[in-house]
Amino acid sequence: MRRVYLDNNASTPVLPAVLQAMQPYFTEHFGNASSIHHHGQETRAAVERAREAVALLVGCRASEIVFTSGGTEGDNLAIFGLLSSGLLRSGLVRGGDHVISSTIEHHAVLNSCKQLEAEGCNVTYIRCDARGVIDPEDVRRAVRPNTKLITIMMANNETGVLQPVEAIGKIAAEADVYFHTDAVQAAGKVAIDVIAIGCDLLSISGHKMHAPQGVGALYVRKGTHLQPLFHGGRHERSRRAGTENVPGIAGLGKAAELAREGLASGEVRRMGDLRDRLESGLLGEIEFCGVNGADTRRVPNTTNIYFDHVEGEAFVIALDLKGLAVSTGAACSSGALEPSHVLTAMGLDGDRARASIRFSLGKQNTSEDVDFALGLVPETISRLRELSPVYNGKKPLAASS
Numbered sequence: 040m041r042r043v044y045l046d047n048n049a050s051t052p053v054l055p056a057v058l059q060a061m062q063p064y065f066t067e068h069f070g071n072a073s074s075i076h077h078h079g080q081e082t083r084a085a086v087e088r089a090r091e092a093v094a095l096l097v098g099c100r101a102s103e104i105v106f107t108s109g110g111t112e113g114d115n116l117a118i119f120g121l122l123s124s125g126l127l128r129s130g131l132v133r134g135g136d137h138v139i140s141s142t143i144e145h146h147a148v149l150n151s152c153k154q155l156e157a158e159g160c161n162v163t164y165i166r167c168d169a170r171g172v173i174d175p176e177d178v179r180r181a182v183r184p185n186t187k188l189i190t191i192m193m194a195n196n197e198t199g200v201l202q203p204v205e206a207i208g209k210i211a212a213e214a215d216v217y218f219h220t221d222a223v224q225a226a227g228k229v230a231i232d233v234i235a236i237g238c239d240l241l242s243i244s245g246h247k248m249h250a251p252q253g254v255g256a257l258y259v260r261k262g263t264h265l266q267p268l269f270h271g272g273r274h275e276r277s278r279r280a281g282t283e284n285v286p287g288i289a290g291l292g293k294a295a296e297l298a299r300e301g302l303a304s305g306e307v308r309r310m311g312d313l314r315d316r317l318e319s320g321l322l323g324e325i326e327f328c329g330v331n332g333a334d335t336r337r338v339p340n341t342t343n344i345y346f347d348h349v350e351g352e353a354f355v356i357a358l359d360l361k362g363l364a365v366s367t368g369a370a371c372s373s374g375a376l377e378p379s380h381v382l383t384a385m386g387l388d389g390d391r392a393r394a395s396i397r398f399s400l401g402k403q404n405t406s407e408d409v410d411f412a413l414g415l416v417p418e419t420i421s422r423l424r425e426l427s428p429v430y431n432g433k434k435p436l437a438a439s440s
């Protein structure tokens with residue numbers, strides 16, 4: 040059966056050139072990058088080359104990049120590293136400190152903030168508007184004398200909506216507050232310049248940009264003191280203890296290089312054209328649907344669409360049986376399907392949020408993949424709606440029995 044993968048915001052395939060760049064570090068170049076002999080020097084050189092490549096992708100110095108195990112660790116290192124540092128700009132320590140975040144963050148940030156609250160911090164969660172955008176003026180109004188950190192994402196993982204991070208960076212600088220942005224879903228899809236953003240910390244993840252799972256990086260602006268999460272050796276300039284994942288880091292370096300090339304060559308724009316064709320094709324063919332996060336800037340690979348009178352999970356399964364992989368933002372907790380916190384924050388009711396599907400493209404996707412989705416989705420929606428009592432004007436089964 041033909042299979043088309045349009046769930047690249049969940050994870051991307053490792054590109055052949057990335058795999059090729061990693062392969063020698065599993066076999067002939069296996070040394071510990073901290074060893075002073077030949078084998079260690081080879082892997083150390085690979086790690087430093089990758090650091091340069093990642094630094095170029097985000098516009099910083101190589102020494103400002105810390106390799107991590109992925110986006111979750113980068114977010115945690117930024118948030119807990121800063122809040123427990125004791126070297127905060129106004130000299131206060133953790134209990135009683137104030138943090139500003141948003142209601143639409145990934146759980147790597149949201150649950151870190153919940154943990155901060157459990158440890159005595161106050162957190163303000165800024166709400167987004169109906170398009171999924173945070174108003175920088177709300178961030179400005181939320182700043183207090185004891186605010187230590189603003190952590191607001193660059194691109195949302197469910198809708199692809201881009202946040203006004205440059206404006207938030209300005210507000211953070213004026214207020215002398217640290218600013219972290221989770222750029223996991225932005226890297227490789229839009230240009231990133233940490234100086235223009237004005238952030239002190241920025242996290243990225245390998246597996247969202249065609250490098251492997253289990254590797255990532257955190258930009259730490261020079262002079263930003265972070266308390267490490269792990270205690271051990273002096274790896275990564277004492278910011279992240281643990282022997283480096285050299286193959287993963289080499290892969291991330293190659294993926295960063297390809298990401299820059301893709302942005303410069305128009306490859307990313309072509310991906311945006313495919314996304315647009317998919318989106319307008321579906322909107323044109325299907326009634327009672329619309330884009331979540333329309334009318335604002337989005338990363339070019341993502342579209343999140345609600346299809347009223349369809350149950351999202353049943354839809355994902357029906358498409359999967361026909362070979363198309365997409366996803367719903369709904370999370371299954373204790374047997375009940377919770378609607379996505381991002382979509383409900385945008386004001387969607389539970390039914391519409393549960394009827395929403397994310398299509399996310401990657402560099403491997405082709406025009407034929409979009410044709411495949413355009414051929415499959417409308418007929419699957421029709422079939423599922425046939426079963427919907429609301430759509431057919433029938434009473435729900437439970438009510439009629």
Ligand SMILES: Cc1ncc(COP(=O)(O)O)c(C=O)c1O
Nearest residue numbers: 109110111145147196223224244
């Ligand atoms: C916006 C965002 N932040 C953080 C993460 C976590 O990254 P990782 O899976 O590398 O831990 C993800 C993963 O989905 C994400 O989309």
